[in-house]
Every structure is written in C-alpha cells, then in structure tokens.
Amino acid sequence: MLYENTVRLVRFLRCLMRLRNFRWATVLSHNAVDPGYFLPCRGNGELRLRGSNISLSHRDEWALKAFDPLLGLIAAGAALSRTGENSIVATLGNLHVMLETPQDILTTKEILVDGCYNFHLPDRCAVLDIGMNVGVASLFFALKDEVEVVYGYELFDPTCRQAERNLELNSSLQKKVHMFNYGVGFPSRTMNLPYSYQLKGSIGTNGIEPEAVSIFRTERVESRTVEVQIKDCAEVVAEVRRKAAGKELVVKMDCEGSEYEIMERLDKQGLVREVSMYAIEWHKRGPVPIVEILGRHRFAVISLHPGSNYVGMIYAWRG
Numbered sequence: 001m002l003y004e005n006t007v008r009l010v011r012f013l014r015c016l017m018r019l020r021n022f023r024w025a026t027v028l029s030h031n032a033v034d035p036g037y038f039l040p041c042r043g044n045g046e047l048r049l050r051g052s053n054i055s056l057s058h059r060d061e062w063a064l065k066a067f068d069p070l071l072g073l074i075a076a077g078a079a080l081s082r083t084g085e086n087s088i089v090a091t092l093g094n095l096h097v098m099l100e101t102p103q104d105i106l107t108t109k110e111i112l113v114d115g116c117y118n119f120h121l122p123d124r125c126a127v128l129d130i131g132m133n134v135g136v137a138s139l140f141f142a143l144k145d146e147v148e149v150v151y152g153y154e155l156f157d158p159t160c161r162q163a164e165r166n167l168e169l170n171s172s173l174q175k176k177v178h179m180f181n182y183g184v185g186f187p188s189r190t191m192n193l194p195y196s197y198q199l200k201g202s203i204g205t206n207g208i209e210p211e212a213v214s215i216f217r218t219e220r221v222e223s224r225t226v227e228v229q230i231k232d233c234a235e236v237v238a239e240v241r242r243k244a245a246g247k248e249l250v251v252k253m254d255c256e257g258s259e260y261e262i263m264e265r266l267d268k269q270g271l272v273r274e275v276s277m278y279a280i281e282w283h284k285r286g287p288v289p290i291v292e293i294l295g296r297h298r299f300a301v302i303s304l305h306p307g308s309n310y311v312g313m314i315y316a317w318r319g
Contacts, residue, residue: 135163204256
C-alpha cells in the first residue's frame with residue numbers, strides 16, 4: 001500500500017510540475033496519463049493535446065479514460081473537432097464519428113484503425129449489423145464498394161439516436177444504411193432492461209456487463225430501466241434474404257450474449273448457410289457452442305482469444 005501511494009504521489013507531482021494546474025494534475029494522474037502528451041495549461045484552463053487541433057476542457061475529462069485508443073486514432077490520422085457541449089468528432093478518411101463516451105473512442109478505434117471488420121468480398125453483398133451500437137460498423141461497411149446495403153439493428157433507443165446523429169454526419173452514406181430500433185434474438189419478446197449511456201456498448205438482454213464497469217473505471221454508473229423489443233432472428237434473416245435476393249449476406253454480430261440464442265435459432269431453422277460470412281463477438285459462454293454450429297454447416301472458422309473467459313471473436317465463411 002505504501003509503495004502504491006508513493007507511485008500515485010510521484011505521478012501527481014510530475015503532472016503538476018508539467019501542467020501547473022492542480023485539477024488537471026489530479027485527473028491525469030488518476031487515469032495514469034503521461035502529461036508529456038499535452039502542452040501546459042492555457043489561461044482558460046484548457047489542455048492542448050500535442051499533434052492535435054483540439055483543446056480539452058474539464059468537460060472532456062471522460063475522454064482520458066480511453067486515452068490510449070484516442071492516441072491510436074490520432075496516430076492513424078484522425079482529426080478531432082468539437083460538436084456540441086460534450087461531444088468530440090473524429091474524422092478519419094471519409095468517415096466522421098461522434099465520440100461521447102470512453103466506449104465510443106475504443107469502439108471507433110477497433111473498427112476504423114484495428115480493422116476488426118475489414119472483410120473484402122468479390123461479389124455484391126448485404127450486411128446485417130446485429131448490435132449496431134452507435135453505427136460505426138454500419139458506416140464502415142457502407143464505405144465498401146461491394147456492400148450494397150446495410151441493415152442495422154439496435155436494441156436501445158438512446159443508442160439509436162446517437163447512431164442517427166452519426167449517419168447525419170455522413171450524409172453520403174445514409175441511403176445505404178437502414179436502421180431498426182429493435183433487437184434480434186429468440187423468441188420475439190418485450191423486455192425491461194437497465195440502460196446506461198456511459199456503457200451503452202456493453203448492455204444486452206443480460207443487463208450491464210460488470211466487466212465494462214471495471215475496464216472503463218466507471219466510479220458511478222447512472223442507469224435507468226427502458227423497454228425494448230426483440231424480434232425473431234429467423235424472421236429477420238429470412239426477410240433480408242428475400243430483399244437481397246442474388247446477393248451474398250454478411251452478418252456482423254456484437255449483441256452482448258444474444259449471439260448464442262441467435263445461432264441456435266438459425267441452426268434449427270436451417271438458415272445458417274443463407275449467410276456467406278459471419279463476424280461474431282462472443283461473450284461469457286465461450287466460442288465452442290457457436291464454432292460447433294458453424295462447423296456442422298461446413299463453415300471455415302477462425303476463433304480468436306481462445307484463452308479468454310469473457311470475450312473473443314469468431315470469423316467464419318461458407319465452404
């Protein structure tokens with residue numbers, strides 16, 4: 001304990017000497033952020049982020065909880081600008097994404113910089129984005145020439161509203177993205193679930209993921225109960241199959257645990273092979289149940305993070 005307290009004190013003093021601002025020294029040291037990334041405080045109390053055209057005020061302290069992913073966006077060439085009182089817009093290439101929480105920063109970096117959904121298909125395709133969140137993946141897919149249309153499904157209305165704002169920021173892509181404010185699973189049902197805007201990317205039918213509270217160092221989770229609708233995944237996939245007749249189907253699935261009921265339902269209804277490629281993030285139960293279903297339907301599978309007991313990725317394509 002003495003060693004840890006000494007490390008915290010040294011970190012705080014280093015921040016204070018560099019920035020000459022007690023509050024910023026407290027915030028940066030608490031989030032273990034190196035003060036060398038910033039120019040000393042201006043008279044108005046803002047920090048200038050080196051290599052960026054944006055200054056951070058105290059209303060932006062939330063961004064420091066995802067500072068490494070933010071640096072990753074900047075290193076990849078993202079320009080940061082401000083829109084509204086508490087929002088930052090990251091522009092990378094032809095995409096503009098509104099950042100309002102640490103999760104927004106991490107998600108944007110994973111998709112636009114790390115390329116976790118950067119597939120390439122030789123034929124025209126339609127994409128089902130199950131677990132649309134704030135729309136970053138849908139917009140990324142819409143940029144691809146081979147993607148003719150994206151169908152995005154988001155369970156929570158407040159998250160849908162941010163996805164709408166992101167679509168408006170990318171007006172040239174809006175016509176390719178069709179958004180639906182309901183979840184996909186089985187059976188069809190209405191549920192009352194806890195919702196937190198801070199952790200909106202880690203909420204599903206099982207509630208708020210406790211691991212996300214720890215990962216994003218969320219001291220106080222503000223949540224409320226909201227009513228949501230879930231539609232039968234078999235009906236959703238069959239409908240898209242009819243609309244996109246003659247095109248390949250791609251499914252991206254990040255739905256905080258519902259991936260198991262979805263794949264089991266598609267298996268029982270004989271719909272697994274209606275899809276050419278899957279990109280599935282699994283949660284808690286591990287990859288095996290999903291990999292087994294895909295294997296029975298003769299999909300080639302790559303299963304990443306096999307040692308994780310919390311989350312991992314599965315990529316599969318039809319053989």
